[in-house]
Amino acid sequence: MGCSIKPQFKKVPTKLEPPNHVVVQPGNFVLENEHSFQDVYRLGKLLGTGTFGEVRVCAHRSSLIKRAVKIIRKDLLTSAHHRETLDNEIKILKSLDHPNIIRVYEFFEEVKRLYIVMEYCKGGELFSEIVERGGLSESCSACIMKQIFLTLEYLKKLGVVHRDLKPENILLEEKHDITNIKIIDFGTALILNETGVKIKGNAGTVFYMSPEVFDGMYTVSCDMWSAGIIMYIMLSGYPPFDGKNNQEIMESIKQGSFSLTNNPWPNISDSAKALINQLLCKEEVRLTPEEALKHKWIIANNKNSVHESKVTKTLNNLRDFRSTSILRDAIKTYITTQYISASDIKDLKEVFMSIDANHDGKISGSELINEYSKIMDEEEAKDLVEKIIKEVDLDKNGYIDYSEFLRANLDNKKVLSEEHLTAAFRLFDHDGNGKISAEEMKRILEGERALDASIWSKVIQEFDVNGDGEIDIEEFGLLLKTITPSLALAL
Numbered sequence: 001m002g003c004s005i006k007p008q009f010k011k012v013p014t015k016l017e018p019p020n021h022v023v024v025q026p027g028n029f030v031l032e033n034e035h036s037f038q039d040v041y042r043l044g045k046l047l048g049t050g051t052f053g054e055v056r057v058c059a060h061r062s063s064l065i066k067r068a069v070k071i072i073r074k075d076l077l078t079s080a081h082h083r084e085t086l087d088n089e090i091k092i093l094k095s096l097d098h099p100n101i102i103r104v105y106e107f108f109e110e111v112k113r114l115y116i117v118m119e120y121c122k123g124g125e126l127f128s129e130i131v132e133r134g135g136l137s138e139s140c141s142a143c144i145m146k147q148i149f150l151t152l153e154y155l156k157k158l159g160v161v162h163r164d165l166k167p168e169n170i171l172l173e174e175k176h177d178i179t180n181i182k183i184i185d186f187g188t189a190l191i192l193n194e195t196g197v198k199i200k201g202n203a204g205t206v207f208y209m210s211p212e213v214f215d216g217m218y219t220v221s222c223d224m225w226s227a228g229i230i231m232y233i234m235l236s237g238y239p240p241f242d243g244k245n246n247q248e249i250m251e252s253i254k255q256g257s258f259s260l261t262n263n264p265w266p267n268i269s270d271s272a273k274a275l276i277n278q279l280l281c282k283e284e285v286r287l288t289p290e291e292a293l294k295h296k297w298i299i300a301n302n303k304n305s306v307h308e309s310k311v312t313k314t315l316n317n318l319r320d321f322r323s324t325s326i327l328r329d330a331i332k333t334y335i336t337t338q339y340i341s342a343s344d345i346k347d348l349k350e351v352f353m354s355i356d357a358n359h360d361g362k363i364s365g366s367e368l369i370n371e372y373s374k375i376m377d378e379e380e381a382k383d384l385v386e387k388i389i390k391e392v393d394l395d396k397n398g399y400i401d402y403s404e405f406l407r408a409n410l411d412n413k414k415v416l417s418e419e420h421l422t423a424a425f426r427l428f429d430h431d432g433n434g435k436i437s438a439e440e441m442k443r444i445l446e447g448e449r450a451l452d453a454s455i456w457s458k459v460i461q462e463f464d465v466n467g468d469g470e471i472d473i474e475e476f477g478l479l480l481k482t483i484t485p486s487l488a489l490a491l
Contacts, residue, residue, distance in 0.1 A: 123172025228279025
């Protein structure tokens, strides 16, 4: 079943590379599932409705894992632009790997509907949390704002502008837990090719749009304006700019006057109001995410530090981690990003954010050296970190990305369970014949790069014990060394 939602990339010939240079990223595993959605998932309660369909809870029939699914009615996609928006969301989400950005798992296309399966956040929308509480305290708001700024700094470094940041597009992982948010809905997001480039054409929700967006020429800074609106609403319970219709709201935003004197603002700290003024201002003087993270209000209200024992355990795990083969590492990446629960990685997420000192959503060699230098000589730390980067950096970008960090720290017993390994084998075994071919390996791992075909044969040969040119279930078990005899029966 063809699916135009799958991004089309131009293949560019490259020089022959050895198997251990195959780039593995979480996005490799976000694929069209050619089965019927109803055969794979069981639909649950309605979470929300939109212009083109609805979002529901769904449960994976074999693993019972709960996820969220965006169900789009194809008859409502009346223009090419509508379809491009969906294509764009999947393409961008596949490329992102950050603790505060929603994960997309897979997608389905059927005659009448499209299904995009994503992470399920039980806490619901931030908007609902604000309404339920009638506004949030400064400490709660600062915790959320820090996570928003961290995410925007990560996106800015990648040249991504969200363009529709609002409380409805921010989810809480758990009910009333403001310490773990997820930003969603990248349908109108853009990837910019150069810093400071001007964006043409408006997008988003009028309440949260910056004045320059209405003029049709703006930059990534528009997201920081939206963040300022969110902060204002969290603290007060109402928006800074209002009107009877979109035109009146737009005029109010263009005028730029808003009140910090009405209730509850007399009871809000001066530093909070100062930050709002530095966000809801002209583009040229508006704070960047990096600057906002250094603001005294953010720092004063986010003093919780990660326990030293958690950091030490993580550093030991990174020191001891060994990358064995591209296929083993790919399988662990798939399981880590598709099957491990939020509760299993909560502590690791905190440690990752604490080590990531410059807030770019990845860990550099210098950041790791800084941590290891606390427990050993600096030169020794440099040598160790060089080895760690070589082992852990699976996509060879010179950093430890979030999923790479998780893969290196999660217990193999938790990751390589029979259930997870069954799912991994089925993912690679596309035709369901009980064997993984070089072509099936290429389908998953090649991504955007057109690598020489012999690379995939070499990966297969490394584990092809019987020499038939494919990896069967027994060879797959030997490959992972932790497979149980009952796995073959399960397949």
